[in-house]
Amino acid sequence: MVDYDGGFVKQALEMALQCAVETLLQDVPDAKQVSVKLSRPKIKEHGDYAANVAMPLAAMLKKSPRQVAELLLQTVQWPEQVEKTDIAGPGFINIILKVGGETDILKAILSQGVAYGCVDNSQGAPVNLEFVSANPTGPMHVGHGRGAVVGDALANLLNARGYQVHKEYYINDAGTQIGVLANSVWLRMQELQGIASSFPDSAYPGDYIIEIAKEILTGKDFDSFKAMDEASRINEIGALAVAANMAMIRSDLNDVGITFDQYFSEKTLHESGKVEQLIETLENDGLIYTGTLPPPKGKEVSDYKPMQQRLFRTTDFGDDVDRPLQKQDGTATYFAADIAYHDDKYHRGFKHMIDIWGADHGGYIKRVQSAMKALTGLEKQPEVLLVQMVNLTRDGVPFKMSKRAGTFVTLSEVVEEVGKDAVRFNFMTRRIESQFDFDLEAAKQKDAENPVYYVQYAHARICAVLRKAEEEGISLQDAEAVNASLLSSDEAQKLIKMLLSYPEMLDTAAQRREPYRIATYIMQLAAAFHSFYHHNRVIGVEEELMQARLLLLRATAQVIKNALGLLGVSAPKAM
RNA sequence: GCCCUCGUAGCUCAGUUGGAUAGAGCGACCCCCUCCUAAGGGGUAGGCCACAGGUUCGACUCCUGUCGAGGGCACCA
Numbered sequence: 001m002v003d004y005d006g007g008f009v010k011q012a013l014e015m016a017l018q019c020a021v022e023t024l025l026q027d028v029p030d031a032k033q034v035s036v037k038l039s040r041p042k043i044k045e046h047g048d049y050a051a052n053v054a055m056p057l058a059a060m061l062k063k064s065p066r067q068v069a070e071l072l073l074q075t076v077q078w079p080e081q082v083e084k085t086d087i088a089g090p091g092f093i094n095i096i097l098k099v100g101g102e103t104d105i106l107k108a109i110l111s112q113g114v115a116y117g118c119v120d121n122s123q124g125a126p127v128n129l130e131f132v133s134a135n136p137t138g139p140m141h142v143g144h145g146r147g148a149v150v151g152d153a154l155a156n157l158l159n160a161r162g163y164q165v166h167k168e169y170y171i172n173d174a175g176t177q178i179g180v181l182a183n184s185v186w187l188r189m190q191e192l193q194g195i196a197s198s199f200p201d202s203a204y205p206g207d208y209i210i211e212i213a214k215e216i217l218t219g220k221d222f223d224s225f226k227a228m229d230e231a232s233r234i235n236e237i238g239a240l241a242v243a244a245n246m247a248m249i250r251s252d253l254n255d256v257g258i259t260f261d262q263y264f265s266e267k268t269l270h271e272s273g274k275v276e277q278l279i280e281t282l283e284n285d286g287l288i289y290t291g292t293l294p295p296p297k298g299k300e301v302s303d304y305k306p307m308q309q310r311l312f313r314t315t316d317f318g319d320d321v322d323r324p325l326q327k328q329d330g331t332a333t334y335f336a337a338d339i340a341y342h343d344d345k346y347h348r349g350f351k352h353m354i355d356i357w358g359a360d361h362g363g364y365i366k367r368v369q370s371a372m373k374a375l376t377g378l379e380k381q382p383e384v385l386l387v388q389m390v391n392l393t394r395d396g397v398p399f400k401m402s403k404r405a406g407t408f409v410t411l412s413e414v415v416e417e418v419g420k421d422a423v424r425f426n427f428m429t430r431r432i433e434s435q436f437d438f439d440l441e442a443a444k445q446k447d448a449e450n451p452v453y454y455v456q457y458a459h460a461r462i463c464a465v466l467r468k469a470e471e472e473g474i475s476l477q478d479a480e481a482v483n484a485s486l487l488s489s490d491e492a493q494k495l496i497k498m499l500l501s502y503p504e505m506l507d508t509a510a511q512r513r514e515p516y517r518i519a520t521y522i523m524q525l526a527a528a529f530h531s532f533y534h535h536n537r538v539i540g541v542e543e544e545l546m547q548a549r550l551l552l553l554r555a556t557a558q559v560i561k562n563a564l565g566l567l568g569v570s571a572p573k574a575m
Numbered sequence: 576g577c578c579c580u581c582g583u584a585g586c587u588c589a590g591u592u593g594g595a596u597a598g599a600g601c602g603a604c605c606c607c608c609u610c611c612u613a614a615g616g617g618g619u620a621g622g623c624c625a626c627a628g629g630u631u632c633g634a635c636u637c638c639u640g641u642c643g644a645g646g647g648c649a650c651c652a
Contacts, residue, residue, distance in 0.1 A: 008631090012643070036640060040591070041594095041598070042591095042597095043595075043596080050594085050595085052594060052595095053635095055632055056632085058632065059631095059632075065632070089594085090596045090597075090632070091593085092594075092595070135652065137652095166651095174652095176651065176652080209626080214601060245640080269647065293650085294649080295649075296648050297576055297648070298577075298648070299647090300647060302648075305650085309649080320577085320648085321649080323649085324650065327650055327651050329650090333650080334651070334652050335652095338647075338652095342588090359645080360646060360647065361646095361652095362578085362579045363646085363648055364581095364647085366578085368607060388646080389645070391645090429587095429589090430587090430589090431588090433581065434588080435580090435585070435645065435646095450614090451600075453614050454615090457612080457614050457615075461612055464611070465611050465612090468611050469610090470612055472611095496614065501591090504591085508592085511590095512592075516589095517591085519652085520589060520599095521598085523589090524589095530615055533611085533615080533616085534615070534616040534617085537610075537611070538611060540611075542651090574612085575614070
């Protein structure tokens, strides 16, 4: 048991078995490639690792799986860590490692501290991770919060596993929505000046619009706006309103502990001519033509009119239909700006991009990837992770959110009610592919239904024991001096195995972009600890055993803290 | 009509990317604090893994179809 450095033993075992497999297959004429993959059996009796290679080999060698397993065991040259092996069930090879490595692993956790589970990323591949990117037309709602929390945890996870992550927020500060925003604010500004005006349905109704209007009026005289022509007034107010909303969004994000390395403005892409340049480039490459798109199917489009458009041949690169880059009035579409944006990322040196989007943007993936393939030749870039919707309920009753009707629940409201840790942890407990039912009342409760308390409590409990030890004048022995082989109880062994599997879990989570695995892991780890705690008294037992158990607790606290840290959740010393 | 995601215990969800007896929490029922934090531990009950085929030594996992839920389908973002 020395694979606390992240799967070292597992690799050695796999290589050893692989050699044996190849030796066996030497004489087989039509042998197919068989690669050895070890798994960790769920059941203790099945050993530390299990191999299933004997089964697929059986047919090729025309022998039973158990016979094949025996041949393999005769051939294989195991590394020294292997204690013994078994053939079990239909033909599994179960590998049992030498015990007695407990001290090594616990010592390693303590000496590595926050670095336990991490690999060096100083030479790591740069990854551009774009997430949240909520429109700057209003505050963030809880749905945005899920993407924000997942994105931030993924950034931490990838950084921990060898990548260099650049966190980016794309500000959609161009287009008609900003016009609507500006107009809404202008109406409120007039209202505040006592000028009665009708408030159309198309305007944003939220109270925050009034706040923005007030803020603008304290900074600048109303008459100066009145004196402007329509276009420059809307432009100016739009810019001020976007700035105000972005300040609010950044503050909301800050409340959940999220910051970005870069905020990228869509507007600057238009202003700098990058969008135009992109269209020109595509034009020169013959990737644009004039054509007419068919009407959308299955969707009511009352104002559909066939029209000639400049279309990008994305179908040549895997898309379903060619996409317009310019609107009827000649201005660039959102899509045009978006591929200019991703192209810009590419030219900033990011060959690898990950975007986290809401599920309502699922239909958008193919066209962006197709466009990027056309522009850069990269396949499947950006890598898009879709986060499913958050369904809000209050005491089980569905709660419809609408920015238009002003009935949405903001992220900051929820954070204020529930707390940052609970919001972050709860959002991390499910796969992003599953829709999230978020009950506003349940999330407020500080009881067992809130898993965050279960895991934080585990950490606090350990700290309490360590405090108690200090109070009683017990000095913690140096890890080197501790005889950790005394940790032989079932609960202790289970806990050690959990600690040992942490780097492996992180690696899987990073490779599969599934930070929720961290949350699942912490819950299992906390359960293993609580069980240990209940069955194994620490303070008051015989000195040598007590020191061993204290060491185990210290290592457990460290891993809980590390894992929670990746999720952006605190590990309280007392609760 | 087409595309994407999902369907596992009464409820909310895991299931290590095809392995051995499908696991937690909540809810139900029953135990455990003279003892380091009971925000905890132990146990019982609860399953045709939506359904039907297929692939193979083996399928909750992969493929096809059906049913059901959510999202999306030009000139918005």
